[in-house]
Amino acid sequence: MATGMIEAPTTQRAGWRAWAALAVLMLPVLLVSIDNTILNFALPAIAQELEPTSAQQLWIIDAYSLVLAGLLVTMGSLGDRFGRRRLLLTGAIGFTVVSVLAAFAPTAGWLIAARAAMGFFGATLMPSTMSLLRSIFPERDQRRIAVAVWAGMFSAGGALGPIVGGFLIEHFPWQSVFLLAVPMLVLMLALAPVFVTESRDPDPGRIDPASIVLSMLTLAPVAYGIKEIAVQGAAGAVPVAIGGLFGWLFVRRQLRMDRPMLDMSLFRRAGFSGSLLVNLFSVIALVGFLYFVSQHLQMIVGLSPMMAGLALLPGAVTSIAGGFVVTPIARRVRASVVIPSALALAVAAYLIVAFVGAHDVGMLVLGFALLGAGVGAAETVSGELILANAPAAKAGAASAVSETAYELGAVLGTSILGGILTAWYRATLVVPPGVPAGLAGPAAETLAGAMNVADQVGGTAGEALRAAAAEAFDGGVTVTSLIGAALVVLAAVVAATTLGGRRRSTSE
Known part of the structure; x- marks a missing residue:
C-alpha cells in the first residue's frame, strides 16, 4: 500500500455491468487521446x-490544449458536485456539436473558435471517465485492471493518432478528422445511461x-508559456511567472476555505504527489520520443504518414x-519497486536510440515498444494510486489534477525535448554550397524546411542538403535521448522515494 493510503479494504466486487460501463467510458478516452496527435496530419490541407x-496555424493546434488545461480542475470539481456521469454526457453532446462546426468552418477564425470550444467540452470528458472508475470499481484489484485499460487506451490513442x-487524410477531406468524433460520442451517449451509474460528492461545498x-x-x-519558451526563449517565462502568481493565490484561497474546490491536503500525501510526478515525467518522455521519431520516419526515412504510424503500432500494443502485465504484480509488490522496474524499460529505450542511432528503423521500433511497455506499466500503477489516495467523494477533483499532469507533460515533452532538438539542429546544420542564399534560412529553421528546400533545389546540392539536415537532426536525437533517459530516471527516483509503505497482503 502506498504511503498515506486512506482507502479501507473492501470485498465488494463489480459485476458484468461495470465492465460494460468501462468499455463505454473508453470511447471518449480513445477519442481525446487520438485528437492530441491527429490534427497535425490535417494541417497542410x-x-x-x-x-x-502562421499565427493562426499555431492557434488551430494550441487553442484546444490551452482551454483544456485551464479548465480541467474546474470541471473535475463540478463533476464531484453535480454528478460525474451528467458532466460526461453534457460534455459529449457539446463536443459532438462543436466537432461538426469545426468540420465545416468557413474561415480560420471560425476553426480556432471551434477548437477552443472543443477544449472546453473536452475538459469534461477525461476527468469524468477516470473519476467514475473510482465508484464503478470499489474493489481495488478490479480497479487496477480498469485503470490499466484506461491508461493503455490513452497511450494507444496517442500512437494510433498518426495511423488514423x-x-x-489520404482517403478523405480534412473535415473527416473532426467528424470522427461524431459516431464515437453518439454511441457513448446511447450506452452510458444504460451501463454507467451516477456518482457525486454527497456533501459538496x-x-x-x-x-x-x-x-x-x-x-x-x-501551458501557453511552456509552449512559447521553445519558440521565443526567455520571453515565454513571463506567462509562466504570471500563472505561478495566480497559482499562489489559488492555493492560498483553498487553504483558507472551509470547503475548498481542491483539497490541498491531498498533495501532502506522498502516494498522491509522487504518483503525479511519475505521470508528469513519464508523459514528457513518451511525447518527446514521439516528437522526433515521427519526423525521422517521415522526413528522413521517407515513410508515408500512415506507414510511419504503423511503425509505431508495436509501441501502442506494448503500452x-x-x-x-503489471496489474497482478502490483497486488504483491510495492509501487516503489514496481514503477522503477517498469521505467527501466523506458530508460533502455532511450539509451538504444542514443547509442545505436536513429538511422536504424528497427531499433526505433524496438525502442518505442520498450518505452510503451515501461510507461504503460508505470502509469497504470501510479494512476490507480492517485485514485486510491483520494477520498471517493473527491475523485473528480483528484482525477482532474491527474489529467492536468498528463496535459502539462504533453506540452513539456514537445517544448523541452522538442526545443532542445530544434536548438541542436539549428546550431549544427551546415548548409552545403549550391543552396541559394534566400533558401538557406528556411532550411536552417526546421527539418521540414530543409527537406522542402532540398526538393526545390534538386540535383547534387539538394541531396547534400538532405544528408546534412538528416545528420544534424539525428545528432539532436542523440542528445535528446540522453536527456529523455535522465527524465525517466528522475521519475524512477521519485517513485522509489515517495511510494513506499508496506506491501498489501493477499487478503486486502
Missing part, C-alpha cells in the same frame, strides 16, 4: 483551403467563482500489454 496566417490521421477563475488563470498561462 486546412492551410491550403482556409489560408490561415494518415488514413483519413458551495461553488466558488473566484477559485474557478484563479485555476484558469493559473493553468492556461503556464496496453504493460498495464495488464
Whole structure:
C-alpha cells in the first residue's frame, strides 16, 4: 500500500455491468487521446483551403490544449458536485456539436473558435471517465485492471493518432478528422445511461467563482508559456511567472476555505504527489520520443504518414500489454519497486536510440515498444494510486489534477525535448554550397524546411542538403535521448522515494 493510503479494504466486487460501463467510458478516452496527435496530419490541407496566417496555424493546434488545461480542475470539481456521469454526457453532446462546426468552418477564425470550444467540452470528458472508475470499481484489484485499460487506451490513442490521421487524410477531406468524433460520442451517449451509474460528492461545498477563475488563470498561462519558451526563449517565462502568481493565490484561497474546490491536503500525501510526478515525467518522455521519431520516419526515412504510424503500432500494443502485465504484480509488490522496474524499460529505450542511432528503423521500433511497455506499466500503477489516495467523494477533483499532469507533460515533452532538438539542429546544420542564399534560412529553421528546400533545389546540392539536415537532426536525437533517459530516471527516483509503505497482503 502506498504511503498515506486512506482507502479501507473492501470485498465488494463489480459485476458484468461495470465492465460494460468501462468499455463505454473508453470511447471518449480513445477519442481525446487520438485528437492530441491527429490534427497535425490535417494541417497542410486546412492551410491550403482556409489560408490561415502562421499565427493562426499555431492557434488551430494550441487553442484546444490551452482551454483544456485551464479548465480541467474546474470541471473535475463540478463533476464531484453535480454528478460525474451528467458532466460526461453534457460534455459529449457539446463536443459532438462543436466537432461538426469545426468540420465545416468557413474561415480560420471560425476553426480556432471551434477548437477552443472543443477544449472546453473536452475538459469534461477525461476527468469524468477516470473519476467514475473510482465508484464503478470499489474493489481495488478490479480497479487496477480498469485503470490499466484506461491508461493503455490513452497511450494507444496517442500512437494510433498518426495511423488514423494518415488514413483519413489520404482517403478523405480534412473535415473527416473532426467528424470522427461524431459516431464515437453518439454511441457513448446511447450506452452510458444504460451501463454507467451516477456518482457525486454527497456533501459538496458551495461553488466558488473566484477559485474557478484563479485555476484558469493559473493553468492556461503556464501551458501557453511552456509552449512559447521553445519558440521565443526567455520571453515565454513571463506567462509562466504570471500563472505561478495566480497559482499562489489559488492555493492560498483553498487553504483558507472551509470547503475548498481542491483539497490541498491531498498533495501532502506522498502516494498522491509522487504518483503525479511519475505521470508528469513519464508523459514528457513518451511525447518527446514521439516528437522526433515521427519526423525521422517521415522526413528522413521517407515513410508515408500512415506507414510511419504503423511503425509505431508495436509501441501502442506494448503500452496496453504493460498495464495488464503489471496489474497482478502490483497486488504483491510495492509501487516503489514496481514503477522503477517498469521505467527501466523506458530508460533502455532511450539509451538504444542514443547509442545505436536513429538511422536504424528497427531499433526505433524496438525502442518505442520498450518505452510503451515501461510507461504503460508505470502509469497504470501510479494512476490507480492517485485514485486510491483520494477520498471517493473527491475523485473528480483528484482525477482532474491527474489529467492536468498528463496535459502539462504533453506540452513539456514537445517544448523541452522538442526545443532542445530544434536548438541542436539549428546550431549544427551546415548548409552545403549550391543552396541559394534566400533558401538557406528556411532550411536552417526546421527539418521540414530543409527537406522542402532540398526538393526545390534538386540535383547534387539538394541531396547534400538532405544528408546534412538528416545528420544534424539525428545528432539532436542523440542528445535528446540522453536527456529523455535522465527524465525517466528522475521519475524512477521519485517513485522509489515517495511510494513506499508496506506491501498489501493477499487478503486486502
